[in-house]
Amino acid sequence: xxxxxxxxxxxxxxxxxxxxxxxxxxxxxxxxxxxxxxxxxxxxxxxxxxxxxxxxxxxxxxxxxxxxxxxxxxxxxxxxxxxxxxxxxxxxxxxxxxxxxxxxxxxxxxxxxxxxxxxxxxxxxxxxxxxxxxxxxxxxxxxxxxxxxxxxxxxxxxxxxxxxxxxxxxxxxxxxxxxxxxxx
Numbered sequence: 421x422x423x424x425x426x427x428x429x430x431x432x433x434x435x436x437x438x439x440x441x442x443x444x445x446x447x448x449x450x451x452x453x454x455x456x457x458x459x460x461x462x463x464x465x466x467x468x469x470x471x472x473x474x475x476x477x478x479x480x481x482x483x484x485x486x487x488x489x490x491x492x493x494x495x496x497x498x499x500x501x502x503x504x505x506x507x508x509x510x511x512x513x514x515x516x517x518x519x520x521x522x523x524x525x526x527x528x529x530x531x532x533x534x535x536x537x538x539x540x541x542x543x544x545x546x547x548x549x550x551x552x553x554x555x556x557x558x559x560x561x562x563x564x565x566x567x568x569x570x571x572x573x574x575x576x577x578x579x580x581x582x583x584x585x586x587x588x589x590x591x592x593x594x595x596x597x598x599x600x601x602x603x604x
Contacts, residue, residue: 456595516544536563
């Protein structure tokens, strides 16, 4: 299935649709944990970078070789301009993926290699189930040189962006999954 066909297809509500370079289309249900974690990170972008900062959530970003991605959160350069309907990977300062039970290997391994290969300056893996954030910096052709793990509940994590601004992620406010069977 081509990227254009996917863009023009209406998929069921509540699903995230991912396109692989090999032509596979992956549909995963969007969990409450994923949704509330993205909302928390969006709030932190407003507090850190202002209401009008260029950010995107679950919006396709163009990468070469049909490896387009729709990350949980992307922070873009302020001077970023859309090429057609999308922004380019070259406009991205930070990408964050939120781990779901079905996406752990992809988020920790595949995306780390991909985003490093394309020079995304900062890649965050936010894992509500492990209650940790892995901050990747210093991209290389195969991933990242530096990876630092930060536990939920350990305060504010300032993350310098390549344009001189700082995005501060509040690790105390990231939502934690509700245990199975808890009606709360």
